[in-house]
Each structure stands twice: as structure tokens, then as C-alpha cells.
Amino acid sequence: MDVGIKSFGIYLPYYYMAREAISSAWETKGPKGKKSIANVDEDVVTMAVEAAMDCFRFVDRSDIKSLFFASTTAPYAEKAHSALISVACDLENHSVFTSDFAQSTRAGTNALMVACDAAKANDGRSTLVVASDMRKAYPKSSEELTLGDAAAALVIGGGDVLATIDGSLSLNDEIVDIWRNAGDAYISQGEGRFVVDKGYMRVMGEIVRAILGKYALEPKSIAKVVFPAAGAGNAAKLAKKCGFAPEQVQDTLLGSVGNSGTAQAFLGIIGALEGAKPGDKILVADYGSGANAFILTATKAIGKIRGFDTIQRFLGNRKEFGSYARYLSFREIAPAQPGSPFKLPASAAMTWREQNLNIRLHGSRCSECGATIFPVNRVCHACGAKDKYEEFRASDLVTKVFTYSVDKYAGRSDDPVLIQTVTEDGNGTHYYTIMTDFNVEDVSVGMDVEFTFRKMHSLGNFPNYYWKLRPLRREKRATI
Amino acid sequence: MIKDELSIVGMGCAKFGERWDCGIPDLLIEAAYEAFEDAGIGPKDVEMCFFANTNAPNNCSGTPVADALKMHGIPIVRNENFCASGHIALIEACMAVASGVCNVAMAIGAEKLKDTGFGGLGTGRGLSTVRESRRTAPGSFALGATRYFAKYGLTYEEGRQLLAKIAVKNHANGMLAPRAHFHKEITVEDCLKAPIIATPLGLYDCCGNSDGAACAIITRTDMARSFRDDPIYIKGFGIATDSVLPHYRPNFDWTSFEALRISSLRAYEMAGIKTPREEIDLAEVHDCFSITEMLIYEDFGFSPRGKAREDIEAGFFTRSGGLPVNVDGGLKCFGHPVGASGIRMTYELYKQLQHKVDNPKRQLENAHIGLSHTFGGPPQISAVLIVGNEK
Numbered sequence: 001m002d003v004g005i006k007s008f009g010i011y012l013p014y015y016y017m018a019r020e021a022i023s024s025a026w027e028t029k030g031p032k033g034k035k036s037i038a039n040v041d042e043d044v045v046t047m048a049v050e051a052a053m054d055c056f057r058f059v060d061r062s063d064i065k066s067l068f069f070a071s072t073t074a075p076y077a078e079k080a081h082s083a084l085i086s087v088a089c090d091l092e093n094h095s096v097f098t099s100d101f102a103q104s105t106r107a108g109t110n111a112l113m114v115a116c117d118a119a120k121a122n123d124g125r126s127t128l129v130v131a132s133d134m135r136k137a138y139p140k141s142s143e144e145l146t147l148g149d150a151a152a153a154l155v156i157g158g159g160d161v162l163a164t165i166d167g168s169l170s171l172n173d174e175i176v177d178i179w180r181n182a183g184d185a186y187i188s189q190g191e192g193r194f195v196v197d198k199g200y201m202r203v204m205g206e207i208v209r210a211i212l213g214k215y216a217l218e219p220k221s222i223a224k225v226v227f228p229a230a231g232a233g234n235a236a237k238l239a240k241k242c243g244f245a246p247e248q249v250q251d252t253l254l255g256s257v258g259n260s261g262t263a264q265a266f267l268g269i270i271g272a273l274e275g276a277k278p279g280d281k282i283l284v285a286d287y288g289s290g291a292n293a294f295i296l297t298a299t300k301a302i303g304k305i306r307g308f309d310t311i312q313r314f315l316g317n318r319k320e321f322g323s324y325a326r327y328l329s330f331r332e333i334a335p336a337q338p339g340s341p342f343k344l345p346a347s348a349a350m351t352w353r354e355q356n357l358n359i360r361l362h363g364s365r366c367s368e369c370g371a372t373i374f375p376v377n378r379v380c381h382a383c384g385a386k387d388k389y390e391e392f393r394a395s396d397l398v399t400k401v402f403t404y405s406v407d408k409y410a411g412r413s414d415d416p417v418l419i420q421t422v423t424e425d426g427n428g429t430h431y432y433t434i435m436t437d438f439n440v441e442d443v444s445v446g447m448d449v450e451f452t453f454r455k456m457h458s459l460g461n462f463p464n465y466y467w468k469l470r471p472l473r474r475e476k477r478a479t480i
Numbered sequence: 481m482i483k484d485e486l487s488i489v490g491m492g493c494a495k496f497g498e499r500w501d502c503g504i505p506d507l508l509i510e511a512a513y514e515a516f517e518d519a520g521i522g523p524k525d526v527e528m529c530f531f532a533n534t535n536a537p538n539n540c541s542g543t544p545v546a547d548a549l550k551m552h553g554i555p556i557v558r559n560e561n562f563c564a565s566g567h568i569a570l571i572e573a574c575m576a577v578a579s580g581v582c583n584v585a586m587a588i589g590a591e592k593l594k595d596t597g598f599g600g601l602g603t604g605r606g607l608s609t610v611r612e613s614r615r616t617a618p619g620s621f622a623l624g625a626t627r628y629f630a631k632y633g634l635t636y637e638e639g640r641q642l643l644a645k646i647a648v649k650n651h652a653n654g655m656l657a658p659r660a661h662f663h664k665e666i667t668v669e670d671c672l673k674a675p676i677i678a679t680p681l682g683l684y685d686c687c688g689n690s691d692g693a694a695c696a697i698i699t700r701t702d703m704a705r706s707f708r709d710d711p712i713y714i715k716g717f718g719i720a721t722d723s724v725l726p727h728y729r730p731n732f733d734w735t736s737f738e739a740l741r742i743s744s745l746r747a748y749e750m751a752g753i754k755t756p757r758e759e760i761d762l763a764e765v766h767d768c769f770s771i772t773e774m775l776i777y778e779d780f781g782f783s784p785r786g787k788a789r790e791d792i793e794a795g796f797f798t799r800s801g802g803l804p805v806n807v808d809g810g811l812k813c814f815g816h817p818v819g820a821s822g823i824r825m826t827y828e829l830y831k832q833l834q835h836k837v838d839n840p841k842r843q844l845e846n847a848h849i850g851l852s853h854t855f856g857g858p859p860q861i862s863a864v865l866i867v868g869n870e871k
Contacts, residue, residue, distance in 0.1 A: 343604035344613050351609065358610050374728055375611070381729065403630070403734050405622030406679040410603050410614045420619040420678070422727050422734070432727030434614050445630040456610045466610035 003119040004161030004296070006063075006126060008270045009054025011047045011151040012257055012314035013038045014437035014473065015321040019145045025324040030145045035258035037321050038134050038149040040330040040415055041436055041454040043463065044071045045081050047151035048132035049088040049453040050474070051263075053395070055128055056089075057475055058162070058304065059155050064091055066118060066127040068111035070101040070262045072180070073133050075463050085130065088453050088465070090360045090393050101262075105178075105228070106288030107131070108152075108262035113292055115156035116165050124158015133261030136331055138186045146231060147187075148258020152266030162305060163273055163282065163296045169211045172290035173203050178230075185333070200234055201241070203291050208242045211283065211293040219243035223280035224250040226268035228287065230259050250275075250282075256315055269296070271311055276302055308475065317473050319439060329414040336414035346460025356391060361451060361467050363429065364389040372429045395451045395467060399423035399431055406440060421469050423449055437470040448472055483750055484871045486574050487704035487711035489697050490519025493827040496692035496815035497661040498594050504536065505548035507590045507693035511820075512549050515586070515695040519707050523549045526697070527582035529556040530572040532565035532589035532819035535596070545588060562856020563766060564719070565589060566694065566822025567863035571717045573698045583699055589824075590693035591817035599689060601818075606724050618678040618686055618769060620857070623727075625680050625771035627734035632786055640680050643770035644671035645792050647684040647812060650767060653799060654809025656842040661690045661815030685770040690815025694823035696830075701871070710834045715849065715866040716753070718746025724860050739862035740779035740855065747851070747864040748781075756781045760803060760866075761847035762832060764825035766855035767810040776853065777805075780864075799842065807832070807842055825852035826865055833869035 015037040023030030038047060048069055067089070069082040082098035101107040101114075108131030115127035132151035137143030156165070177199035178189045189195050204227065212219070225244050229235040232254045239249045252268035253260070260267060265286040272282045276298035285293040321327065328334040356362045356376060363374035366389050371382035374394055379386050402424040411418045419435035435443070436454060449469040456466045492514025494507045502510075516522055529551060531542045542556025561568045566589035573585035596602070605620075606612040629639035648668055654660045666684055674683035697707075704711035720742035726732045744756070753759045763782070767773035774792070777783040782803055783791045791797065797805040808814050808828040811821060828837075829850030837843040853864045 340598035340600070340602055342613055343602045344606075344609050346609045354608065358608070371730070373730060403623045403627035405619050405626055405681075406676070407614075407616055407619035407622070408676055408678060409600060410616045410619050410678075418614060420615070420623060422623055428730045430728050430730060430732060432725065433611070445626065456613045459609070464610050464613070466613075 001124045001158040002161055002164045003116055003124060003156065003158050004164035004299070005154050005273065006157045006159070006161050007055040007058035007155040008273065009051045009057070009153045010267060010270055010310055010314060011050035011054065012036050012318070013042060013047070013149050014319055015039060016318050017321050017327060021322060022145055022324055026140045033255040035146065036148040036150050036260070037327060039437060040412065041456070041468065043075050043455055044073050044132035044134055044151065045075060045084060045463070046453045046455060046465065047149065048085050048130045051132065051151035051153040052085060052089050052128055052130045054310070054474055055153050055155050059126065061089070061091060063126045063157070064096060064128045064155065065125050066097040066115070067091065068099050068101055068115060068127060068129045070107035070111045070129065070131040071133050072102060072105060072107065072261055073135050074100065074102060084359070087355055087359045090395065104288035105261045106286050106290065106292055109265050109284070109286040109292040109294070112154065112156065112294070113168060113170060116168060119157050126155055126157030128153060128155050131262035131266050133263050135261050136186050139328065139333060143187060146254070146259050148260050150253070150257050150260035150263045150267060152263045152270055154266055154269065160301055161299060162302050163276070163298045165294055166297055167211065167215045167295040169207060169214060169293045170290065171203070171207055174289070175199050196234060200229065200287050201238060204238050204285055204287050205241055207291040207293045208283070208285050211295060215295055217281070217295065221281060222248060222283045223276065224248055224272040224282050226250045226252060226265060226272055226282060226284040228252050228264035228268060229254070253311070267311070273298065273302065274305065274309065274311060278302055314473065326414055336412070339411070339413045342457055342459060344459070346462070346464055348460060348462070351464065358466050361393065361395040362391040363394050365392050372427050374429055374431050394431065397425055398448050398450050398472065399425045401443070401445055401447045401449055402430060403445060404435065404443060419443060421449070423469060433466065433468050435470060436468045442471065450474065482574070482578055483715055483752065484713045485701050486577055486698055486714040487701045488714070488830055488867065489699050489704050489707035489711050490515040490521065491697070491827045491830045492518060492695040493659060493824050494693040495659045496690045496817060496824070499691035500594065502691065504544050504590050504592050507592070507691060508545055508548040508588060511590065511693035511695040512588060515697050519697040521584070521697065521707070523551050525584055526551060526554065526586045527584050528554060528573070528576045529586045529588065530569035531556055531558045532569035532587070532822070533558060533591060534560045534562065534565055534818045535591055535593060544590070561861050563768065563818050563821060564854040564856045564861045564863040565819040566824070567852070567854045567865055568719065570696055570823060570826060570865060571719060571863065573696070574714055574717065577698050577700055583703060585698045586695065587698065587823055588693065588695040589820035589822065591819045592691050593689045593817055594691050601689065612725070616678065618681050621769040621772055622678040622681045624734045624775055628771065628775070629680065631735050636680055640672060640682070641668060642789055642792060643680070643685055643774065644668040646767065646770040646773050647671050649798050650806050650810040650812035653807050653842065654813025656839050657808040657814055658838055660809045660813050661688045662809070662813040681769055681771065687768050687811035688813070688815045690817045692815055692817035692820045692824065694820045694827050696823055696826060710869065712830045712833050712867050712869055713871055715868050716747040716750025717863070717865045718743040718750070719861070719863045720746070721861045722859055726859060735775065736779055737775065737859040737862070739859050740776060743862040743864045744780045747866050751866040753866065757803060759849060760851050761849050762804045762807060762829065762844055763851040763853070764806055764808070764810070764828050765853045767806055767812050768816060768855070772855060773805065773810070776855070799844070804844060807844065822852065822854040822863060825854070826867065829867050833867065
């Protein structure tokens with residue numbers, strides 16, 4: 001059975017910063033381009049949920065038997081994120097195998113490697129692999145300008161695949177080049193030329209030559225190479241050294257999103273797939289304490305992703321984030337004055353007990369009279385039937401704004417504006433939460449909005465997640 | 481039958497405002513001793529007490545009242561019913577006397593909002609740790625305003641102008657109420673220029689957060705004349721509790737609240753009122769936000785559905801209009817110490833109907849039936865009380 005990529009999804013935050021906004025704040029000259037900025041209510045988990053759910057365009061949820069999560073910046077040092085992401089995606093309860101991959105920017109392709117082996121060993125078993133990062137660099141460092149926040153996901157399995165994964169290779173390599181100590185907020189790195197020459201260029205050169213040799217391929221037989229890198233110059237230099245022409249180098253969104261850590265390789269793969277014809281070969285090499293490499297071949301099925309332009313859809317619907325001061329506050333580098341305290345206590349027990357409501361975003365449909373309500377209600381609001389209902393998933397729905405208020409004093413002191421929003425679906429079922437990632441002038445009664453998984457607060461010393469609403473950004477999933 | 485069987489024979493109301501120098505005990509003493517003196521009784525004459533308070537730290541039950549007023553040994557029941565707590569204490573006191581369990585009951589509400597350390601009522605409502613973690617009072621009531629404008633075809637600017645007229649009216653009334661929190665005359669222009677709190681509501685669309693207390697002594701009407709010559713009679717009351725989150729109710733339309741409709745209809749039925757617009761001489765309603773007062777006009781039958789605008793523009797609810805509303809400045813200017821408000825509103829009716837208002841300039845002539853009302857939420861609970869000076 002062919003094993004390969006069955007679906008993909010990405011998530012690029014709504015906000016980006018012009019790199020000049022940062023360099024001018026420091027009165028220095030910096031590179032041009034943009035870096036993606038996760039909103040203050042986002043983290044790598046919420047971005048991963050977005051990217052993972054984007055995969056359900058080309059594959060059914062019920063096909064997913066494993067979920068791997070890769071990140072170097074996950075919120076918990078101890079406690080798995082993959083289980084949380086699986087529940088937020090509303091995958092089948094308990095039976096999905098989940099695992100987290102971490103510690104290296106190569107973690108995403110590490111998970112990909114394991115997913116390929118799992119598929120080969122288990123009759124094409126499908127694994128959703130999602131990589132998400134929002135790394136922090138010292139203020140005024142050059143990495144502060146280049147690191148960007150993003151997530152991307154691939155579904156690996158057998159059968160009708162968009163691209164086969166024809167071969168892979170991995171090597172490990174010990175070097176202290178880029179690292180972050182436990183407890184550090186910012187990445188550290190060695191001297192520039194050492195990091196590039198003795199780290200990235202040496203190891204990547206070695207694995208690219210090795211995988212070409214292993215599968216008896218010439219550079220000219222490859223349509224695109226995906227070389228995630230700290231900067232586009234390094235990727236170009238590597239390509240040249242390995243015999244590839246500049247036009248063979250796939251953009252991994254370094255200029256428009258930035259260096260997105262574990263997600264960068266996936267964004268490059270997805271970009272290459274979006275441009276691929278059946279038969280096109282893609283070489284991927286990913287770096288971090290060694291390297292992973294893959295050879296992919298687009299199949300005829302690649303035609304079904306035509307017209308989706310997933311990357312462009314996100315790039316084309318973004319908003320500039322102008323304030324460096326607010327950026328520092330959002331990243332808790334220079335936290336702004338706290339607002340008034342929230343009046344609700346956090347409860348680990350309640351968070352566990354209500355996960356179908358708050359993490360899966362389930363409502364209930366009465367088995368007696370068919371009435372629907374959100375969230376799950378044990379007693380039917382219409383006919384009074386008790387405990388006779390089925391749960392339904394609201395997180396895929398596009399609903400319409402019924403009423404709203406731009407509430408200036410319900411947020412944080414650094415970003416007080418949010419929109420209290422009530423929406424209505426085609427059944428007349430109402431939903432209430434707050435809107436995020438909006439352009440306030442565009443908000444109106446009757447507009448379409450979609451749900452987005454977000455961090456509400458960190459009371460109780462853990463991130464408390466729920467869903468918000470936002471103007472449409474992703475592919476429409478469902479309406480009622 | 482309850483109508484006219486119960487009477488208010490004494491009332492007191494503390495000065496509302498930022499009472500930095502006072503704690504809850506001081507506010508309780510200020511309101512209660514005025515009521516005792518008014519009724520010609522002492523604290524030992526009270527047989528049962530109903531205490532309204534929403535914000536006291538920790539669970540305090542009725543002990544603040546017992547300790548401040550040395551009323552140890554009698555039942556003192558604390559209730560927390562959002563902004564309707566004061567009314568519910570009053571109605572509980574009425575029901576206690578009506579049941580025959582006691583002859584003299586006291587309702588007292590007190591709140592120290594200015595001890596919280598922040599403005600407003602805070603962020604977060606309900607029981608879920610996440611679903612309502614960013615819910616606020618202005619952001620919730622504002623949802624009614626946006627929907628009302630959309631339903632009746634008002635532009636944002638037209639809607640804001642209309643709401644501003646309610647705020648201007650209540651500020652003008654508050655100027656004449658010495659115990660009110662705010663004394664400031666404002667114009668429609670001031671309202672429109674004020675900072676936005678939660679669209680479409682600006683600063684002047686929102687009531688004050690105040691400290692305050694108010695108290696009432698209830699007895700049987702057949703005993704009332706032994707306390708005073710001009711008791712005020714209980715004509716009717718109604719309470720309706722609704723969802724903590726009507727936000728989720730299918731087809732809920734936000735321009736009308738079931739709790740408002742039902743609570744007023746119950747009170748009208750008990751009081752024998754058929755045409756509230758004509759029969760009620762003055763009303764103190766829950767103007768926590770300007771939009772709330774407007775929605776109440778329609779749900780209480782003061783204005784036909786969708787026609788509040790015409791009445792507001794005609795000045796129907798001003799002091800000289802057909803149905804004066806919030807003649808003491810309302811929550812808007814008198815202030816809103818949550819648990820005290822329902823009793824404070826009833827205090828205004830009591831003094832108006834006795835012709836004993838503290839500032840003669842706001843004394844209404846020929847008023848016989850008054851309605852007071854509080855609304856917690858939105859719109860979890862609504863409570864209405866109707867009183868009169870004639871049997």
C-alpha cells in the first residue's frame with residue numbers, strides 16, 4: 001500500500017508585524033518582510049487545533065487513528081497536549097493514540113517519520129501530525145525580527161493519497177548551536193558562522209546528498225526542495241551547494257510569516273503540494289540536532305486540492321499589528337498593568353467534567369422533539385424530555401451575528417477591546433461567546449462568523465481553553 | 481388576597497455614593513434607624529428580617545444586620561438575587577407578615593461596592609469557568625441595544641441619541657435628589673461625546689456603582705394605624721426568574737425579556753391594574769443602563785411594542801409627563817448599591833405618595849399608585865412591587 005499525505009491544513013495568525021516596526025522601535029536597521037504574531041488569546045495548542053481541523057477538508061475525522069503534536073514552545077512542560085488537541089478536534093474518544101514530540105525544531109518531521117512507519121506497519125493507519133510554534137527571542141536580537149508564529153498539519157496514511165512518501169532518511173548529530181535552557185524564555189545560539197557552517201550547512205548538506213544517493217535521484221529530477229532554515233539566505237546557499245537551481249527552492253514563508261520552528265517544514269511541504277503536478281517529486285530536509293529527509297511524489301489525487309490556495313487564503317486575510325509595546329506585553333516580555341480580576345474560579349474538576357461542552361463545543365439535539373440547544377442541556381428546552389438527547393458538534397458551524405457589543409472593559413489592560421457576540425444558526429439555535437481577530441469596522445448584525453479555539457485565561461495555574469467567534473478566515477466547513 | 485392587607489409603616493435610606501468612610505454596618509445603621517424612627521419602633525420590635533446583599537466578602541448570612549443593629553436571636557435571612565435582591569427582601573417580608581408568622585418584619589438592603597478596589601461589577605458571570613469569563617454588565621445589556629436598533633431600523637447614531645434622552649432625563653431628576661450619588665446636569669451632546677463603555681452604550685448610558693443602604697418596616701394593614709396615619713399599602717408584587725444565559729435560548733430576541741413581562745403581569749393582576757400606562761402615577765424602574773429603561777417601557781406596557789421612541793421623544797416619562805419614571809434620578813444618578821436598590825426605589829414611592837419628599841421641587845402632585853422594579857442580569861430575575869396611598 002502506498003503511504004503518503006492524505007490531507008493538510010495550516011494556520012497563520014490574523015496578525016503580523018512589519019519587521020521594520022520592530023527595528024525602528026530599537027532605532028536599528030533590519031530586514032524587510034513580515035512576521036506572524038499569535039494573538040494574546042492564542043498559543044501553540046490553539047494554533048494546532050486550527051491547523052488540525054483544517055485537515056478535515058480532505059479526510060474524515062473518523063479516519064484519524066493517531067494524533068501527534070510537535071512543538072518546542074508548548075504551554076505545559078509536563079502533561080500531553082496531543083490529547084487536548086484530539087478532544088478539541090472532536091476526534092473519537094479515548095481510542096485515538098496520541099503523543100507529543102518536542103525539544104527540537106525537527107520535532108515535526110520526527111513525528112512525520114513515526115507516522116509513516118506506523119502507516120506502513122498498520123495497513124495504512126492514518127495519523128494527524130500537527131506542528132505548531134511561537135518561539136521567543138531576546139528583544140533587539142536579529143531572531144526577534146525573523147521568528148514567526150504558525151501551525152501546519154499533515155495527515156499521513158495509506159490509500160488515496162495526495163502525494164506518496166517514497167523514501168526517508170534520518171541522522172542525528174550532537175552540537176550546541178541553537179538551544180533554550182529549561183526555564184529560559186528566549187532561544188540562545190552560538191556564534192553566527194559556527195551555527196551556520198558547522199551546524200545547518202554541514203548536516204543538511206550531508207543528508208541531502210545521502211537521500212539523493214540512496215534513491216538514485218539527481219537534483220534535476222526534483223521539482224521542489226523544502227529546506228526550512230533560520231533565513232532564506234541559508235536555504236538558498238544550501239540548495240546551491242547541493243546542485244539545485246534557485247527556482248527549485250520552495251518558499252517556506254520566511255518572508256511573510258517568519259521562521260516558524262517545527263511548523264516551517266510542513267508549511268514548505270504544503271506550499272510545494274499546492275504547486276505540484278502529478279508525478280512531481282519533492283525533497284524535504286529538516287534540521288535540528290541532526291536532520292530528517294523525505295522524498296515525496298505528487299499523485300493524480302493532487303488535483304482535488306486545486307483552487308483551495310490554503311496558504312494564500314490565510315496570507316490574504318491578515319491585519320497589521322502596529323504596536324511593538326503591545327507585542328512585548330502579549331508575549332509577557334513587558335507585561336502591562338493587570339486589569340480587574342476575573343470573578344470566576346478555575347476548577348480542574350469542572351474543566352474535566354465539562355470538556356464535551358467547552359473543548360468539543362457540543363450542543364444537544366432532543367431525541368424526542370428534535371430541538372437543538374447549545375451547550376448540552378439535560379432537560380429539553382422545548383419539550384421537557386429529560387436525558388434524551390444526542391450531542392452535536394458546533395465547532396464546524398458558520399453562524400450569523402444576531403447581536404453584539406464592542407466591550408471596552410472586559411479584556412486585558414493591554415488589549416481591552418473584545419466583542420460580546422450572540423449568533424444564530426439555521427435552526428434558530430443561539431451561541432454566545434466573544435469575538436476575536438476582527439476588524440471592528442467590518443462587524444455587523446447578520447455577518448457570518450466561525451468558531452476558533454482560544455485560551456480564555458490561566459486561572460488555576462493552567463491554561464483554560466474555550467471557543468471564540470471570528471469573521472471567516474478558513475474554508476467553510478458546515479452550516480445548519 | 482394580598483392586596484391592601486400589608487402596609488409599609490417606616491422607611492429609611494442612607495446617602496448613596498462613594499462612602500469611603502463607612503462600612504456595611506454604618507450603612508445599615510443609617511438606613512435602619514431612619515426607618516425605626518419613621519415607624520416609631522426600635523430594633524427589638526422587629527420579629528423577622530430579610531437582608532439583601534450580593535457582594536459581601538465570604539458567606540456572611542444575616543450576621544451583619546444582627547451585629548450592627550443588635551438584633552440577635554430573630555430570623556435574619558440573607559438573599560442574593562442579583563440586582564433584584566432588595567425587592568425580594570421586601571417581598572419576603574410581605575409574605576412573612578401575610579403568612580401570620582410575624583406582625584412586624586423588616587427588609588433591609590446594603591452594599592459596599594467601593595470596597596472591591598475596582599470600578600464596575602467586574603468581569604465574569606455564571607457558573608462556567610470559561611464560557612462567561614469575559615461577561616460584563618454593560619457588555620450584556622448592550623446586546624439588547626444593538627438588537628433593538630437592528631430590529632426597528634435605527635442607525636447607531638439615531639439609537640444612541642434616543643438612549644441619551646433617557647440619561648439626560650434621569651440626570652435632571654437626580655439634581656433634585658439630595659441623597660443621590662451624582663448631581664450633574666448633562667445634555668444629549670455630553671452623552672454622545674462621552675467615552676464608549678460597550679457599544680452602543682457610553683459612559684452616561686451606565687449607572688453608577690455606589691455604596692448605600694435602604695430599609696422598610698412591614699406590618700399588617702389592620703395594625704398600621706397604630707404606627708402612623710399615612711401607611712403605604714402593598715397593592716401587588718411579582719417575581720420571575722429566567723435563565724442565567726438567555727444568550728443560548730433559541731429564538732430569544734433580546735428586545736423583550738420574559739422575566740420583565742411575567743413579573744409585571746403578576747404584579748398588575750394582584751394589584752388589579754388593567755392599563756398600566758394610565759393607572760400608574762409614577763415608576764422607579766431598573767435603569768442600570770439607558771437601554772434597560774427603554775426595554776422596560778415596552779415590556780411593562782408603559783409604551784406600545786416598538787413605540788418607546790415616540791414616548792421618549794414626547795417626554796412622556798419626564799417629571800411633568802404622563803408617567804414620570806425615575807424621578808429621584810434612578811440607578812443612573814441615585815446610584816446602584818445592588819442589594820439596596822429595590823428598597824431605595826420603594827423609598828422614593830413611599831415618600832412621594834406620603835407627600836414627604838426631601839426636596840419639594842421633585843414632589844409629584846396627585847400621585848396614588850407607584851411601581852418599583854429591579855432586574856438582575858440580564859435577565860436572570862425581575863421583581864416588581866406596586867404600592868398605593870389609598871385602600
